[in-house]
Amino acid sequence: MIKLKTPISEETARSLKVGDEVLLTGTIVTARDAAHKLMVEEKPDFIREHLFGSVIYHCGPVVKKDADGTYSFVAAGPTTSSREEPYQADVMEEYKVRAVIGKGGMGPKTADGLKKTGAVYLHAVGGAGSLIAKKVTSVDTVYKLEEFGTPEAFWVIQVEDFPCVVTMDSHGGSLHKDIMEMSGSIAKELMEK
């Protein structure tokens, strides 16, 4: 098990390989569809310092607001990453992001982006919402909550020992591509049966 702490250096990100299991600690930022569109089209500065050397988490959490105005995460598993494929590589380069956490993997454009920027794609267990919320130790701040709504806002959070698997690395490795090809040839055989 590899322990990763944000900010992550480019050297560390490049040392990771597909199949490595990691425990991530530090600052991460949730961002999904509306957030990625905004980061590509308008390149806002408010999120820059939070993302430098840090991690984007494809997650639309269930969040509780306490009486004192502070927030806590109730359920927070990963959402499908492929929707961010048109944006992800540009976002990583623009904001110097070192890792992206999601589920399902991403395509060739992101794979090239990981190589260029020196970053990795981390896969968390989809659907494990209650369990992953336990790894979120605090919510620092939130951006665009009113405009984007709870699931799509930028939540800046602290996590401790968040478990993930590296499924795409900066050397062109992708578990998702491998499984797609392997299962594709089996599917072809099955259809001919």
Add this chain to the structure above:
Amino acid sequence: MELKNAMLELLRRASTDLAPDVEKAIRQAHKNEDEGTSAKNVFGTIIENIELARKASTPLCQDTGSIICYVDFPVGESEKKYREALEWAAIEATKLQYLRPNAVDPITGKNTGNNIGINAPYMHFHQWDKPEVRVRVMLKGGGSENVGTQYRLPDAALKAGRDLKGVRKVIIDAVHKAQGYGCAPGIIGVGIGGDRVTSYALSKEQFFRALGEKSDNPELAKLEESLLDDLNKLKIGPMGFGGKTTVLGVNIGLQHRHPATYYVAISYTCWAYRRKTMIIKGSEVSYD
């Protein structure tokens, strides 16, 4: 019996308490995977999450989905009463974090914040001859909804004709394309026949059939069983990491079609397969 509170309890249970047949299938899948593999670890995490969500009464998955509700009621009952009760319950369940606000205006992008909107929650009403009321609810996650698909047979590219062989081919194709995007291992609901709309509706209703419960139609029962075997040979595995379990079940329904059309609609649901049924008999309410 207070209908509004009963509806709220139905939503709470649907979001936090995985159905026993699904949990059993997941525990079996966990046993089947080899030690030290990612697949084994994923199932371990999933089981830990199921137990925690139930104990803490927190959502199994942060995507608490779209609320889809089917009400069967006797003669003389009012649809309005059930609609109002469900809307109240959805608002309360959102406040209590059993549900994430998931109703977004497609034009403005604005989230209503309480799961209430045009056609949200979606309700199907059906009058039946029984004296009791049955309310079935499904929380359908967006990720798994996105990998659902519809085929029009014949399909030249797949060489799928207008028969069960053709149906089998397109189901294999759909599950291959879904990979891990819809949170595998999934459950596959298939609707054969009908029109564009009703084939999808039929495919989704299949999710209320318990895992392992065979189709009444012997031909379909045979196909369901053989497909469950074949789809697991794809080795996509939980989360698409590779492994022995790619799907937990295949439920197929059919309806008559127009001579010119042959639709096969395929709905996919993630392992966090959230559905609950409530039966109201007089003042008694039971949940299943």
